[in-house]
Amino acid sequence: MFENLTSRLGTVFDRLKRRGALRESDVDAALREIRVALLEADVALPVVKDFVRGVREKAVGREVLKSVTPGQMVVKIVHDHLVELLGGSHSGLRYGPPPSVILMVGLQGSGKTTTSAKLARRLDRREKKRVLLASLDVQRPAAQEQLATLARQAEVACLPIVAGEDPVAIARRALETARREGFDVVILDTAGRLHIDEALMGELEAVRDLAQPAETLLVADALTGQDAVNVARQFNERIGISGIVLTRMDGDARGGAALSMRTVTGRPIKFVGTGEKLDALDPFHPERMASRILDMGDVVSLVEKVAETVDRDEAERMARRMAKGRFDLNDLRKQLQQMRRMGGMSGILAQLPGIAKMKQQIAKANIDEKMILRQCAIIDSMTPQERRRPEIIHASRKRRIARGSGTQVQDVNKLLKQHRQMQDMLKRAKKAGGIQNLLGRGLPPGMPPH
Ligand SMILES: Nc1nc2c(ncn2[C@@H]2O[C@H](COP(=O)(O)OP(=O)(O)OP(=O)(O)O)[C@@H](O)[C@H]2O)c(=O)[nH]1
Ligand SMILES: [Mg+2]
Structure with a gap:
């Protein structure tokens, strides 16, 4: 029954999420559309006014504008307000003395x-x-x-x-x-x-x-x-x-x-x-x-998770490095660590909306905890120089790294390939409008291009 509202809000959020850093005017424009969407859904005017005011207060705060995924942050704020509007938590029946x-x-x-x-x-x-x-x-x-x-x-x-x-x-x-x-x-x-x-x-x-x-x-x-x-x-x-x-x-x-x-x-x-x-x-x-009205999969708990685990300043620093096309194995190591803290890629991806289609691919990519650990071990076995300039890693270095990390040369190759693919993806993203675009979708930049 919320189809119209859902699709209108969806459009607003899509637009927001495509932006990197949010300006106050972006939030205001979005709020104007949310207001219209709510009125069209026949929500009482005073309720709409209250709602929009509440969201605005939170959304133009510095926390959001500076956050890694401002668009999603706004979605989360709207969601939280919506939950409040609908009554907070579920109210069960009260019973008196029988009968x-x-x-x-x-x-x-x-x-x-x-x-x-x-x-x-x-x-x-x-x-x-x-x-x-x-x-x-x-x-x-x-x-x-x-x-x-x-x-x-x-x-x-x-x-x-x-x-x-x-x-x-x-x-x-x-x-x-x-x-x-x-x-x-x-x-x-x-x-x-x-x-x-x-x-x-x-x-x-x-x-x-x-x-x-x-x-x-x-x-x-x-x-x-x-x-x-x-x-x-x-x-x-x-x-x-x-x-x-x-x-x-x-x-x-x-x-x-x-x-x-x-x-x-x-x-x-x-x-x-x-x-x-x-x-x-x-x-x-x-x-x-x-959640149903916003049709957001579980973006909300995703944002919560990310906020819990991601060091925002670190993420921004990395985003800047990546925007310049610099992403070495030290950065990959940090990404992997972050992924581990967030419960692995499949845990994160499963919560994104529209992900059902991708689930099989995720399974194919077989990204699991163990693999992340193994990849971290591989990077740990490299010298600082190798981490900064992976291109110097040739056959004998690969063998040493594999031995040091208890893995096979082909594992080392796989990791290096993955890193190269990420670099390619970053370059493509840079051309397509900046890394913020990727971050804005909430995918950690360490995600392999699958
Ligand atoms: N689709 C749908 N129909 C419902 C729902 N609840 C009730 N109805 C239908 O609405 C009609 C009226 O329901 P009643 O339970 O008789 O309503 P009432 O309030 O007791 O009506 P009065 O006693 O005349 O005041 C019936 O045909 C129900 O089957 C619902 O959630 N969905
Ligand atoms: Mg009756």
Whole structure:
């Protein structure tokens, strides 16, 4: 459902990442586009403003502008803000003393009854709770029967229907039944209205006061965008909600509701409905959702890793040397060391987006920890002069180096070849617009041209 937003942000980030050093004006231009992208996704204006301001504060800081991969740094900042916007970490359900009550509220047709059954099934299967469903919907004929049918499908208990009871009386009977029969959780499905009206709110308040729910979940339809957010705010002000379930996330909503909900209501999205079937309910994870929206593979943890392990000044020094076409075996040694600290090439590469295609090649290149160690040993067996000027390494020197490092002459040859290839790549990169271009993509410069 975030396709548009994702592709627009993708374009912005691609452009950023292609730049080497970022200027404030680059960040500003990117932020303007992010702003438009969010507004187009139907995110509430105050939320967008806050978001852009927050990102800007971080992104124009010196840390980013000086960083090895400024573009990716900005992506990471946007990602982190997005996670915050979506509510930080996953909020699970709270339980009170048994029977713990979950009150489901929301407008007509938002998905309350379906979600009640989905949730009951989930708690029954995954959390081994004994769940009792009860419908307080006396508005719509057959509403109670609808829940009973879904309960049968979900194989969870449902309070028997007694004709003519009012919602508060049904709630009371549900609690009594639950206490008597030892249920852990009671889920109360309520009637919807077309609009928020006094009668509905009064009824919900009465039920709330009686049942003292541990959770009051607002069920809102993601397809209704900003309306869903306004509804949530109003329900929260009047009834007090503890969390939100956004339904129809499988539809083609633009995503604004999901992105604005937390900021506007101050309440977390706890679950999302992703279909009509009873198993189509997922816990909501801000972290995963943000990554999905940004479609960034795991750039974020990659940047974190790199930031942890790469000495930035050293990396910049090396970048300058490389830009001048100077990259000797001492530099290669440092690169190899850095790669080791980052958990090897395949570990790094696997986290880059769009990498699936390359995975086989990586496997073929067979770059592993052991190989890095071996290559380091080879370089360690060279004289300082050999490291600075590899071209002087001829047959007898190769044999000595191989012996010294416990390897074969062909290993030495392979390393020298790899170094030559890297130099070639650097020269090509220099022609194609500078080494920063390569660094900007976050690939450590030691990467062989595979
Ligand atoms: N695609 C999709 N459909 C859903 C989802 N959740 C609910 N629906 C469908 O939406 C319709 C309305 O769902 P209900 O659960 O009856 O909604 P309600 O809020 O109980 O409606 P009222 O009781 O009339 O207020 C049904 O056809 C559901 O199958 C979802 O996450 N995705
Ligand atoms: Mg219903």
